[in-house]
Amino acid sequence: xxxxxxxxxxxxxxxxxxxxxxxxxxxxxxxxxxxxxxxxxxxxxxxxxxxxxxxxxxxxxxxxxxxxxxxxxxxxxxxxxxxxxxxxxxxxxxxxxxxxxxxxxxxxxxxxxxxxxxxxxxxxxxxxxxxxxxxxxxxxxxxxxxxxxxxxxxxxxxxxxxxxxxxxxxxxxxxxxxxxxxxxxxxxxxxxxxxxxxxxxxxxxxxxxxxxxxxxxxxxxxxxxxxxxxxxxxxxxxxxxxxxxxxxxxxxxxxxxxxxxxxxxxxxxxxxxxxxxxxxxxxxxxxxxxxxxxxxxxxxxxxxxxxxxxxxxxxxxxxxxxxxxxxxxxxxxxxxxxxxxxxxxxxxxxxxxxxxxxxxxxxxxxxxxxxxxxxxxxxxxxxxxxxxxxxxxxxxxxxxxxxxxxxxxxxxxxxxxxxxxxxxxxxxxxxxxxxxxxxxxxxxxxxxxxxxxxxxxxxxxxxxxxxxxxxxxxxxxxxxxxxxxxxxxxxxxxxxxxxxxxxxxxxxxxxxxxxxxxxxxxxxxxxxxxxxxxxxxxxxxxxxxxxxxxxxxxxxxxxxxxxxxxxxxxxxxxxxxxxxxxxxxxxxxxxxxxxxxxxxxxxxxxxxxxxxxxxxxxxxxxxxxxxxxxxxxxxxxxxxxxxxxxxxxxxxxxxxxxxxxxxxxxxxxxxxxxxxxxxxxxxxxxxxxxxxxx
Amino acid sequence: xxxxxxxxxxxxxxxxxxxxxxxxxxxxxxxxxxxxxxxxxxxxxxxxxxxxxxxxxxxxxxxxxxxxxxxxxxxxxxxxxxxxxxxxxxxxxxxxxxxxx
Numbered sequence: 001x002x003x004x005x006x007x008x009x010x011x012x013x014x015x016x017x018x019x020x021x022x023x024x025x026x027x028x029x030x031x032x033x034x035x036x037x038x039x040x041x042x043x044x045x046x047x048x049x050x051x052x053x054x055x056x057x058x059x060x061x062x063x064x065x066x067x068x069x070x071x072x073x074x075x076x077x078x079x080x081x082x083x084x085x086x087x088x089x090x091x092x093x094x095x096x097x098x099x100x101x102x103x104x105x106x107x108x109x110x111x112x113x114x115x116x117x118x119x120x121x122x123x124x125x126x127x128x129x130x131x132x133x134x135x136x137x138x139x140x141x142x143x144x145x146x147x148x149x150x151x152x153x154x155x156x157x158x159x160x161x162x163x164x165x166x167x168x169x170x171x172x173x174x175x176x177x178x179x180x181x182x183x184x185x186x187x188x189x190x191x192x193x194x195x196x197x198x199x200x201x202x203x204x205x206x207x208x209x210x211x212x213x214x215x216x217x218x219x220x221x222x223x224x225x226x227x228x229x230x231x232x233x234x235x236x237x238x239x240x241x242x243x244x245x246x247x248x249x250x251x252x253x254x255x256x257x258x259x260x261x262x263x264x265x266x267x268x269x270x271x272x273x274x275x276x277x278x279x280x281x282x283x284x285x286x287x288x289x290x291x292x293x294x295x296x297x298x299x300x301x302x303x304x305x306x307x308x309x310x311x312x313x314x315x316x317x318x319x320x321x322x323x324x325x326x327x328x329x330x331x332x333x334x335x336x337x338x339x340x341x342x343x344x345x346x347x348x349x350x351x352x353x354x355x356x357x358x359x360x361x362x363x364x365x366x367x368x369x370x371x372x373x374x375x376x377x378x379x380x381x382x383x384x385x386x387x388x389x390x391x392x393x394x395x396x397x398x399x400x401x402x403x404x405x406x407x408x409x410x411x412x413x414x415x416x417x418x419x420x421x422x423x424x425x426x427x428x429x430x431x432x433x434x435x436x437x438x439x440x441x442x443x444x445x446x447x448x449x450x451x452x453x454x455x456x457x458x459x460x461x462x463x464x465x466x467x468x469x470x471x472x473x474x475x476x477x478x479x480x481x482x483x484x485x486x487x488x489x490x491x492x493x494x495x496x497x498x499x500x501x502x503x504x505x506x507x508x509x510x511x512x513x514x515x516x517x518x519x520x521x522x523x524x525x526x527x528x529x530x531x532x533x534x535x536x537x538x539x540x541x542x543x544x545x546x547x548x549x550x551x552x553x554x555x556x557x558x559x560x561x562x563x564x565x566x567x568x569x570x571x572x573x574x575x576x577x578x579x580x581x582x583x584x585x586x587x588x589x590x591x592x593x594x595x596x597x598x599x600x601x602x603x604x605x606x607x608x609x610x611x612x613x614x615x616x617x618x619x620x621x622x623x624x625x626x627x628x629x630x631x632x633x634x635x636x637x638x639x640x641x642x643x644x645x646x647x648x649x650x651x652x653x654x655x656x657x658x659x660x661x662x663x664x665x666x667x668x669x670x671x672x673x674x675x676x677x678x679x680x681x682x683x684x685x686x687x688x689x690x691x692x693x694x
Numbered sequence: 695x696x697x698x699x700x701x702x703x704x705x706x707x708x709x710x711x712x713x714x715x716x717x718x719x720x721x722x723x724x725x726x727x728x729x730x731x732x733x734x735x736x737x738x739x740x741x742x743x744x745x746x747x748x749x750x751x752x753x754x755x756x757x758x759x760x761x762x763x764x765x766x767x768x769x770x771x772x773x774x775x776x777x778x779x780x781x782x783x784x785x786x787x788x789x790x791x792x793x794x795x
Contacts, residue, residue: 108736111753115729118758122725125765126718130772244755248745354750356736373730398783400776403769410765414758421754678711679781683703
């Protein structure tokens with residue numbers, strides 16, 4: 001590389017400016033083709049093909065066999081580009097597709113994710129990024145190994161890094177499968193396979209270098225795809241194309257509408273119907289299986305009686321229908337009643353979107369507040385401890401640029417996170433004021449098409465048979481908010497394709513970063529640093545690539561099993577990363593006295609208590625470990641399992657501090673390392689006054 | 695003489711680090727107040743603010759803008775502090791020299 005850094009930066013800016021023009025041109029071209037009759041499926045295929053080929057091409061162009069290039073992109077990624085790459089690395093399928101939907105469903109409560117996932121970068125900037133850059137190695141376990149000496153701390157680091165990255169990776173590959181199948185009509189399994197190919201070509205050939213330049217490209221696609229529909233929707237509802245500024249007034253209208261809906265007799269009627277059905281189901285399930293026979297006999301008796309006393313025909317018809325629709329056998333009955341029992345969740349009146357900590361009674365309100373604060377805390381600490389994000393700051397040319405690159409990172413991330421609440425409110429306004437109250441015979445086209453595609457995303461049934469849509473009759477899945485926005489806003493299908501491509505970019509970019517983190521932890525930390533310190537660079541990279549393939553396959557296999565607990569696992573990853581890494585990393589830099597044994601004990605106890613709390617309070621894990629005592633007996637301060645890190649992080653800090661004070665101070669070498677990372681450049685000899693006096 | 699220079703450097707290092715820590719503490723307090731302080735009092739802070747309930751706006755936008763400002767300010771502060779104490783990197787060096795540890 002004979003090019004100077006500034007010439008390199010200038011060239012990158014040119015390349016990505018032209019690239020952005022190309023993306024816009026491609027979308028316009030497809031938009032024109034749609035006008036002249038290109039089918040939706042073909043638009044989907046073209047988007048999928050074009051983006052995957054693009055990412056693969058960047059991977060091929062960035063192929064490398066140099067260790068520094070492979071692990072840390074040669075440490076010449078300029079601050080602004082590292083910021084974009086971090087943005088794409090950070091924003092996953094969950095952020096892109098799910099977040100606005102979560103905000104739609106939860107209102108203020110969902111804002112914990114907004115604050116947590118941005119505020120974490122303040123911690124990255126203040127406590128970690130510049131020091132890790134100065135340290136200048138390849139992985140996060142590298143730092144633990146150097147600072148706390150020996151293989152023990154490094155190994156614990158490897159285990160924690162793999163544990164949280166792997167569940168996160170599975171969720172991304174799951175997202176890739178979902179989006180690809182929605183975009184093109186391929187099956188979920190084929191979708192996973194195509195996505196996997198896109199991820200692998202890129203990271204396999206060029207490691208961090210290829211992943212970095214692909215992530216920049218992916219950021220540009222995902223931010224365009226997110227912004228265009230929201231801006232359009234905002235212009236439609238408010239006349240102002242800046243949704244972030246305009247949605248305050250819309251929120252006001254939504255709140256007014258909520259008050260009306262809360263007391264609307266028709267809404268109350270629908271909720272009452274759900275409550276009755278749930279009550280019946282509960283009674284029947286309690287007396288099962290006897291209740292099945294009794295219910296059957298009772299329905300028949302009612303019909304006979306109605307016929308016997310020559311009741312009006314509509315009564316006989318109703319009784320006949322009750323007999324006809326009665327479940328055929330005990331198993332069908334159990335299934336139907338379990339479904340009806342689940343209607344209980346739809347009997348609650350709608351939540352007020354802007355209300356903080358909605359709950360009945362002061363105790364419940366304060367528990368809700370505690371959980372909100374704890375979730376923000378865990379998400380922030382977790383953000384600042386996820387290894388695939390922290391390694392990105394190894395790739396800048398200097399400490400100074402590492403600091404600036406955090407500014408760019410949080411800026412690019414905030415662009416999306418500040419827009420998501422606006423999108424949620426705008427869609428809510430559309431649904432509350434346009435859809436609710438409309439006639440079933442005249443539903444908008446997007447409602448019909450989405451309800452047909454996937455009833456878990458959207459289903460509307462006329463429960464009280466009045467021909468009018470009530471809010472309580474709409475069942476909405478969180479993912480639809482982003483996916484359907486282009487259609488709600490009345491945009492052509494090509495924009496829906498762009499949104500799906502954006503979601504794909506978000507999932508693929510995060511998957512790339514995670515995959516590399518796992519493969520590097522195994523190849524660099526375990527294979528090279530612990531097992532075979534004399535391995536050649538070629539050998540190290542070969543091992544890394546083999547592991548990459550293996551881990552990707554394994555993750556795809558797990559994702560294809562479609563476990564319903566993926567979302568929980570992702571949130572759990574934050575708590576585990578926070579408890580495992582944050583105290584050991586921060587004290588390692590800020591407290592010279594922190595000792596090796598203490599750090600290991602701290603990491604271990606932090607993760608252990610976090611995991612223990614999850615295992616005893618989260619239903620799926622309780623089942624896995626065969627825990628049958630009541631959840632309440634394990635719950636501390638009403639904390640929900642995803643915020644378990646709120647116990648792990650303080651314990652981690654406390655254990656490290658206490659044990660450190662009882663063990664021998666760290667070696668001179670470890671203390672010198674702390675000095676080394678704290679100052680961007682120390683004068684070579686004590687007499688060097690530093691260049692500013694020249 | 696040599697010992698004097700060495701202790702002068704040690705002095706410079708200590709002071710630099712103390713100022714860094716102090717700035718971190720100040721910024722953390724600001725971040726804590728806009729995040730946890732406002733959220734804790736969210737139910738009481740629901741007065742109108744440019745059309746939004748204040749606590750909602752803070753969690754959805756205000757806090758985020760403050761975070762960006764904090765990170766930006768800290769980067770600028772530290773880059774200046776480096777120069778003031780003579781700890782800044784010599785820019786535009788070639789690959790490898792910095793990671794030679």
